[in-house]
Amino acid sequence: MAVPRQVRAVVPESVLKHRYRLDDRIAVGGMGEVWRSTDLALRREVAIKLLRPEYVQDEECLARFRAEGRHTASLSHPNIAQVYDYFEMVPPEPGFLVLELVDGQSLARVLDAGPLDSARAMGIIAQAAAGLQAAHAAGVVHRDIKPGNLLVSRDGQVKITDFGVAQVAGAARLTRTGALVGTPAYLAPERAAGGLATPAGDLYALGIVAHQCLTGRVPFDGEPLAVALAHLQQEMPPLPPSVPAGVAALIADLTAKDPSARPPSAQDVAVRAEQLRTAPSRPPGGGARPRWRCLSRAGAPVRAALVIAGLVVASLGLALATYGSAPAHGRSPGTHPASRQADRPGTAWPRPVASPGPSSTGDASKARSRPHGRRRSSRASSAPSPRPSPPLPAPAPTPSCIINLLGIRVCT
Ligand SMILES: Nc1ncnc2c1ncn2[C@@H]1O[C@H](COP(=O)(O)OP(=O)(O)O)[C@@H](O)[C@H]1O
Numbered sequence: 001m002a003v004p005r006q007v008r009a010v011v012p013e014s015v016l017k018h019r020y021r022l023d024d025r026i027a028v029g030g031m032g033e034v035w036r037s038t039d040l041a042l043r044r045e046v047a048i049k050l051l052r053p054e055y056v057q058d059e060e061c062l063a064r065f066r067a068e069g070r071h072t073a074s075l076s077h078p079n080i081a082q083v084y085d086y087f088e089m090v091p092p093e094p095g096f097l098v099l100e101l102v103d104g105q106s107l108a109r110v111l112d113a114g115p116l117d118s119a120r121a122m123g124i125i126a127q128a129a130a131g132l133q134a135a136h137a138a139g140v141v142h143r144d145i146k147p148g149n150l151l152v153s154r155d156g157q158v159k160i161t162d163f164g165v166a167q168v169a170g171a172a173r174l175t176r177t178g179a180l181v182g183t184p185a186y187l188a189p190e191r192a193a194g195g196l197a198t199p200a201g202d203l204y205a206l207g208i209v210a211h212q213c214l215t216g217r218v219p220f221d222g223e224p225l226a227v228a229l230a231h232l233q234q235e236m237p238p239l240p241p242s243v244p245a246g247v248a249a250l251i252a253d254l255t256a257k258d259p260s261a262r263p264p265s266a267q268d269v270a271v272r273a274e275q276l277r278t279a280p281s282r283p284p285g286g287g288a289r290p291r292w293r294c295l296s297r298a299g300a301p302v303r304a305a306l307v308i309a310g311l312v313v314a315s316l317g318l319a320l321a322t323y324g325s326a327p328a329h330g331r332s333p334g335t336h337p338a339s340r341q342a343d344r345p346g347t348a349w350p351r352p353v354a355s356p357g358p359s360s361t362g363d364a365s366k367a368r369s370r371p372h373g374r375r376r377s378s379r380a381s382s383a384p385s386p387r388p389s390p391p392l393p394a395p396a397p398t399p400s401c402i403i404n405l406l407g408i409r410v411c412t
């Protein structure tokens with residue numbers, strides 16, 4: 001089968017640096033592609049994340065790609081996908097990251113099959129929280145916790161990936177002033193209101209992930225600004241009645257509007273979630289606190305600040321609504337090449353626009369050329385051109401999720 005033109009554009013060789021053989025494409029994302037690959041020198045499977053050549057000369061994209069390598073390299077934890085190496089190439093060759101291959105699928109893909117039971121959900125949250133604790137202890141805030149960035153191996157191990165928009169405490173910002181990065185559906189209220197990314201914001205996102213695990217959908221969905229306002233102002237929708245009281249209480253704590261009302265650390269969340277995973281489930285009811293508890297506990301000053309922030313966001317919404325109705329091509333905000341990719345329809349910010357490249361989902365499952373766990377037989381390593389991959393599914397690729405409440409175009 002002929003190699004699709006778009007794949008040739010991204011992957012000029014099937015063996016990179018005479019060492020890394022690209023075997024199967026796992027996913028196509030906003031900044032590049034992830035391939036199941038073979039390290040021919042060490043004779044082991046790895047994941048290669050390629051930066052699209054058109055972004056190689058974009059300083060912000062390059063800085064972000066470098067940062068992903070450095071942030072991940074600084075972390076060593078069983079619940080974080082390890083980075084082995086990083087290469088910058090001379091354009092138009094793509095730069096690439098060599099990562100630990102997680103033989104499984106993203107949580108986004110897992111949830112495609114439907115919601116999880118409480119025990120499984122708590123097991124995933126406990127492991128993700130343990131990985132987050134390691135990142136936070138090293139001064140790294142992930143800033144884009146969501147199911148597409150949580151990998152679940154075949155034996156159930158969870159690994160956080162995609163530290164591309166992570167921020168190191170005290171480091172220079174990678175985005176222009178005023179920029180917000182992340183995915184709206186998982187954005188903490190304080191960040192939607194323009195506040196800094198903190199570990200508490202990662203915990204809020206984890207709470208949204210937990211809610212999604214149990215219900216099968218994110219609590220707030222739709223237009224990005226409406227979603228941001230909802231995070232600021234609206235109570236979380238109720239969980240199914242079958243969810244144990246302790247699980248509901250943990251999610252309520254994680255998704256508290258006031259960051260100081262959330263659990264004190266990811267470690268605390270990991271311990272609670274693990275206890276809930278193994279505890280016999282108690283029926284909901286008496287033990288569950290009302291869902292408005294966290295906001296009401298925030299106190300008058302916090303509530304007032306949130307309302308004011310909400311009004312500011314709402315007023316900016318008019319301007320962005322105007323922008324949103326403009327034609328996709330030539331639109332300035334949100335079309336930056338390194339825009340983040342939402343995992344599901346309706347979560348991209350801004351809305352997807354047409355692009356000539358391959359279909360892009362940001363999730364391994366959506367662009368997979370064959371099942372993640374399927375084993376290959378050993379192959380010749382010197383093939384001069386990439387292996388054929390089937391065409392990727394519609395819709396067209398959509399770099400997305402450049403978020404700036406002021407409507408400023410930013411690179412995420
Ligand atoms: N180390 C890995 N092992 C296996 N699959 C991976 C790995 N890293 C990423 N993936 C797959 O690729 C997808 C996109 O990776 P990610 O790093 O999130 O890229 P992007 O920056 O485009 O969002 C993930 O959702 C996952 O399915």
Ligand SMILES: [Mg+2]
Nearest residue numbers: 148149162362
């Ligand atoms: Mg990602």
